Amino acid sequence: MVCTANDLLAWKDFPKGLKILLLDEDSNSAAEIKSKLEAMDYIVSIFCDEKEALSAITDKPESFHAAIVEVTTINSSETYKFLETAKDMPTIMTSNTHCLNTMIKCIALGAVEFLWKPLSEEKLRNIWQHVVHKAFNAGGTVLSESLKPIKESVVSMLHLQLENGKLRKENSEETENVSLVHKDELEQSGGSDKYPAPSTPQLKQGGRSLDDGDCQDHANCSTEKESGELDGESKSVETTCGNSITEENLQPGKHRRPKEVEIKEEDDSANNSKSESHTYFPPQSEDNLNDFNHGTGSPSKASGLHNSCVNRTNRKKMKVDWTPDLHKKFVQAVEQLGVDQAIPSRILDLMKVEGLTRHNVASHLQKYRMHRRHILPKEDGRRWPQPRDQKQRGYYPHKPIMAFPAYQTSNPFPAAPVYPLWGAPSSHPRPAGVHMWGSLSYPSWQPAESWHWTPYPAGAMNADAWGCPVMPPPHGPCSYPQNSYGFHNSGRVDSGYSMSANSFELYPAQDVIDKVVKEAISMPWLPLPLGLKPPSIECVLAELSKQGISTILPDIKSSINYHST
DNA sequence: TGCTAAATAT
DNA sequence: TATATTTAGC
Numbered sequence: 001m002v003c004t005a006n007d008l009l010a011w012k013d014f015p016k017g018l019k020i021l022l023l024d025e026d027s028n029s030a031a032e033i034k035s036k037l038e039a040m041d042y043i044v045s046i047f048c049d050e051k052e053a054l055s056a057i058t059d060k061p062e063s064f065h066a067a068i069v070e071v072t073t074i075n076s077s078e079t080y081k082f083l084e085t086a087k088d089m090p091t092i093m094t095s096n097t098h099c100l101n102t103m104i105k106c107i108a109l110g111a112v113e114f115l116w117k118p119l120s121e122e123k124l125r126n127i128w129q130h131v132v133h134k135a136f137n138a139g140g141t142v143l144s145e146s147l148k149p150i151k152e153s154v155v156s157m158l159h160l161q162l163e164n165g166k167l168r169k170e171n172s173e174e175t176e177n178v179s180l181v182h183k184d185e186l187e188q189s190g191g192s193d194k195y196p197a198p199s200t201p202q203l204k205q206g207g208r209s210l211d212d213g214d215c216q217d218h219a220n221c222s223t224e225k226e227s228g229e230l231d232g233e234s235k236s237v238e239t240t241c242g243n244s245i246t247e248e249n250l251q252p253g254k255h256r257r258p259k260e261v262e263i264k265e266e267d268d269s270a271n272n273s274k275s276e277s278h279t280y281f282p283p284q285s286e287d288n289l290n291d292f293n294h295g296t297g298s299p300s301k302a303s304g305l306h307n308s309c310v311n312r313t314n315r316k317k318m319k320v321d322w323t324p325d326l327h328k329k330f331v332q333a334v335e336q337l338g339v340d341q342a343i344p345s346r347i348l349d350l351m352k353v354e355g356l357t358r359h360n361v362a363s364h365l366q367k368y369r370m371h372r373r374h375i376l377p378k379e380d381g382r383r384w385p386q387p388r389d390q391k392q393r394g395y396y397p398h399k400p401i402m403a404f405p406a407y408q409t410s411n412p413f414p415a416a417p418v419y420p421l422w423g424a425p426s427s428h429p430r431p432a433g434v435h436m437w438g439s440l441s442y443p444s445w446q447p448a449e450s451w452h453w454t455p456y457p458a459g460a461m462n463a464d465a466w467g468c469p470v471m472p473p474p475h476g477p478c479s480y481p482q483n484s485y486g487f488h489n490s491g492r493v494d495s496g497y498s499m500s501a502n503s504f505e506l507y508p509a510q511d512v513i514d515k516v517v518k519e520a521i522s523m524p525w526l527p528l529p530l531g532l533k534p535p536s537i538e539c540v541l542a543e544l545s546k547q548g549i550s551t552i553l554p555d556i557k558s559s560i561n562y563h564s565t
Numbered sequence: 566t567g568c569t570a571a572a573t574a575t
Numbered sequence: 576t577a578t579a580t581t582t583a584g585c
Contacts, residue, residue: 319574319575343566343567343568344566344567344568345566345567358566358567362566362567362568365567365568366568366569366570369568
């Protein structure tokens with residue numbers, strides 16, 4: 001058998017010496033293939049019968065590193081059986097028949113590649129890649145006996161290479177990681193096969209571009225974040241793939257787990273053609289990820305987006321995908337800090353998302369502010385021209401537009417964060433003890449659409465929506481501490497302004513209006529909500545009289561007078 | 566370190 | 576072209 005320690009030591013010329021099981025009923029074809037393989041120093045064992053081949057594999061699994069199996073329309077079912085049985089062995093299918101169905105089925109059953117006959121040397125030369133690939137991606141649990149030494153050998157080889165080269169990996173680093181990194185290098189330089197897909201080496205030699213990236217798994221993502229934050233922001237992370245990660249998910253090491261920031265990466269323009277890499281996790285590959293420590297479980301579902309990660313050969317950009325979840329975290333952090341106090345570093349701390357950098361946050365914050373600044377005013381700001389001098393950070397030109405009583409401005413963490421919004425069901429409870437005119441502005445900004453946000457989901461905190469605070473800001477955005485009931489959108493009070501479709505949707509519920517009016521009456525010392533013009537006493541009296549009310553309670557009257565003056 | 570604006574990517 | 580994100584510069 002081949003896989004002894006001595007064999008490994010002598011395996012300097014890998015892949016020479018790889019043992020190939022060749023199953024082909026056509027003896028001529030088999031002989032021809034064998035001849036070519038042997039010319040390349042592969043060791044070939046020919047079988048004409050599936051059962052024999054299978055028993056050979058079963059009896060001596062370590063005796064073969066890979067199999068080349070011919071499939072015909074006649075023997076296909078047996079071939080499939082072979083594939084299923086010899087799953088752990090990298091099996092390359094060959095055929096004279098160009099049958100897509102057969103091809104697909106073989107691949108589906110685990111074949112690593114499908115080659116049409118005749119098999120040229122070119123095609124055969126690189127079949128070793130499948131062996132290495134399998135060795136590294138078997139997921140540990142299914143790594144066959146014959147592949148283990150392969151893996152070790154390759155790791156060893158690469159390790160040596162690296163030591164001579166540039167990357168010096170600390171010895172302390174666990175083997176898995178080492179192998180990982182190395183493997184990446186190997187793949188990138190040699191155009192070896194990538195993870196999930198059967199690589200048709202002969203076709204991809206040399207320039208693996210997109211595919212490389214595609215298959216790249218998180219290992220790459222994690223690789224150096226080197227580029228990135230020179231300012232040392234990104235401590236451990238690097239790139240990540242997946243979703244927003246929570247602390248709990250963090251591994252002591254550095255490789256991200258299931259939830260991390262989704263990042264797309266692009267190749268270094270200097271070296272490669274630039275392309276974004278999208279990680280694809282074929283079903284069978286998922287567990288393989290662990291092998292390399294990069295795994296991230298499955299693509300994050302939180303974001304409907306693809307998982308993207310990056311091949312870190314380059315150092316350029318890692319695009320953070322601000323998924324709704326991530327954005328939600330962001331908004332929560334911002335609101336927790338208070339819009340005024342929200343600065344990138346603090347937000348970053350609160351978010352606790354591995355892989356996210358201050359720059360990322362700053363960038364997002366910029367966008368966030370832009371939205372608040374520009375979009376809001378567009379919708380409702382027209383009627384509230386702001387003084388230009390209010391340039392204080394965190395100050396948003398938009399005026400209060402809240403249609404509901406809000407929280408006390410001094411309480412940044414209301415016990416019951418309820419965010420009634422325009423059009424929100426009147427059943428929304430109102431925070432107890434709040435009697436001030438809400439100082440909050442609930443920017444109706446934004447187009448929920450852009451964040452997959454459903455307007456006013458019952459009980460939901462619309463954090464996904466731009467500007468929809470998850471937590472009320474500590475204080476109002478402007479100097480209208482008391483007038484938050486902006487009815488300017490109603491069009492009733494103010495018909496001089498056009499209303500957007502959204503405005504209609506946001507139209508305050510009647511009971512809310514009633515409530516506001518009631519409060520205005522009961523608390524005459526408070527200014528009227530914005531948008532409400534104090535009626536003249538004459539008008540009020542006339543209206544009351546019209547309704548058959550001739551007697552006016554003193555406090556009502558005083559209230560009217562109060563506001564009228 | 567934060568902010569803005571330009572550059573770049575999608 | 577519009578939008579999102581990164582990068583550069585202050």
